[in-house]
Every structure is written in structure tokens, then in C-alpha cells.
Amino acid sequence: MLDHIFLTVSDLARSIAFYEAVLPEVGITIRHDYDKPPNLPDHPDLKGFGADGRIFFWLRQGEPAPGAVHVGFIAHSEAEVRAAHQAALKAGASEIHAPGPQLHYDPRYFATQLRDPDGYSFEIVFKSWQHTI
Numbered sequence: 001m002l003d004h005i006f007l008t009v010s011d012l013a014r015s016i017a018f019y020e021a022v023l024p025e026v027g028i029t030i031r032h033d034y035d036k037p038p039n040l041p042d043h044p045d046l047k048g049f050g051a052d053g054r055i056f057f058w059l060r061q062g063e064p065a066p067g068a069v070h071v072g073f074i075a076h077s078e079a080e081v082r083a084a085h086q087a088a089l090k091a092g093a094s095e096i097h098a099p100g101p102q103l104h105y106d107p108r109y110f111a112t113q114l115r116d117p118d119g120y121s122f123e124i125v126f127k128s129w130q131h132t133i
Helices: 012-026 078-091
Strands: 005-009 030-034 046-051 054-061 070-074 094-101 109-115 121-127
Touching: 005 012, 012 046, 012 054, 012 070, 012 078, 030 054, 078 094, 078 109, 078 121
Parallel strands: 005 054, 070 121
Antiparallel strands: 030 046, 046 054, 094 109, 109 121
């Protein structure tokens, strides 16, 4: 199980605004700023997002590598997938594919894929068999 991921972005303020507009649609509502400690000069400043008392998705300023990372965010319903898709488009995402069943994985795999402002692909996914509804 993963604890956290860092995503390196070209414009930290733009990426914070983007993810603040999208992630609440899937219940990721905590925001936290972690400024590098003075005794660790090589540690980056981090801007975090999370839920349920955990911060697990972190942004840091730097040179993006959009081909190196794909992030999948859990949705709790098909409606959340659709809402996050609309929020992402409104916030400036480009669409890879619209919300719908991903039959090549499983008929119950409902997702959308988009690109954030730095070109990272991300997915909002609802897998009905993995949730208690």
C-alpha cells in the first residue's frame, strides 16, 4: 500500500489551484503546506492533499516529468467520477477519455482520464466491487 507520492510541477500555485478544484469532488479535502526544515536544505517545500487525517498527494516545484507518472484517485461512485471530470475540465484539464466503463479492464471499472496543466495523466476511478455502498 502506498503512503504518499510527490508530483513535481512547473507552477506550484497553478497546480495547487487546479487540484483544489478537482480533488474535493472525490473527498480529498485536506490541504497542508510543509515548508522545508532549515536543517534539511535539499528537502523541497511541499504542498499536500489528503483525506481521513492523512496527507498522501504532494506537489513540489521543479521540472515536470509528465510521462513518468500516472495517478489514479479513488471515487466512491460513478457520480463522483462525473463531478470530478467536470471540475477538472473547468479548472483547465484536457480530456483523455470521458467518464464511462473501461471494458478492457472490467465492465464495473468506471473512470475518466485527464491531463493536468503540466501534462500529467490522472484518473478518477470507481471500482464498484471494491466499495461498500
